[in-house]
Amino acid sequence: MLAGEEAAEDCRCAIVFSVAGTAALTAASTAALAWTVCPYVRRLPARDRPRRLPVRDARVLHDTVLTTLTAIARGGLDHRAAEVRARCARDADRLRRMLTGAAPADRGGPADRLAAVAATAEALGLRVHLRQDALPALPAPLADAMAGAAGEALNNVLRHSGAREAWLTVSCDARTVVLRVVDRGAGFDPSSVRAGFGLRHSIAGRARETGGRLRVTSAPGEGTCVEVAWTL
Numbered sequence: 001m002l003a004g005e006e007a008a009e010d011c012r013c014a015i016v017f018s019v020a021g022t023a024a025l026t027a028a029s030t031a032a033l034a035w036t037v038c039p040y041v042r043r044l045p046a047r048d049r050p051r052r053l054p055v056r057d058a059r060v061l062h063d064t065v066l067t068t069l070t071a072i073a074r075g076g077l078d079h080r081a082a083e084v085r086a087r088c089a090r091d092a093d094r095l096r097r098m099l100t101g102a103a104p105a106d107r108g109g110p111a112d113r114l115a116a117v118a119a120t121a122e123a124l125g126l127r128v129h130l131r132q133d134a135l136p137a138l139p140a141p142l143a144d145a146m147a148g149a150a151g152e153a154l155n156n157v158l159r160h161s162g163a164r165e166a167w168l169t170v171s172c173d174a175r176t177v178v179l180r181v182v183d184r185g186a187g188f189d190p191s192s193v194r195a196g197f198g199l200r201h202s203i204a205g206r207a208r209e210t211g212g213r214l215r216v217t218s219a220p221g222e223g224t225c226v227e228v229a230w231t232l
Contacts, residue, residue: 083123093105114147125164126165128154131168132170142177146230154168207228
């Protein structure tokens, strides 16, 4: 292994081990990690620096590890709680699988995956009211997109709405499946707020790639509804 490759691998390992111990992280230690690792990567010759992540991998890191670290760093979350520690363990497992090229862990069928998404959001302090119709067998890419979009929509409720309660519903008929995430928080004007990475890639990108149609309805003071519809 070349020196540059060893350095890049050391950086990746440092990140994995740090996330594996996320339950003990504070805002200070998170900042220290960024201060230590980022300059180290920047000092590498350009040819040896880690390449830009594929969008699929960037989505996973953004929606899971980054969300968990941010929630803990901001305080107000008991990092010793069993639910938080379990979420940290899942995030560490995802990172290890990404680094080794292992297949993602089996998350079960669509209904099980949506229930897991709701439980994951609740681990960070959001109360989620989940209601879903009996779902037919769905193509794997559509099931992945539905769970991923739902998870990031709930992340956005936590990050931006100021609400601590959300409604996650999935309805379906013979031709259509509709996912909705609703909150009664601060709301915003979609025409004047630039969409962030989560909305553009984790929600809209997943919908677009699987033939879904995204609609975001919101207004200041009136909460937000994120809806994605797929034709079967």
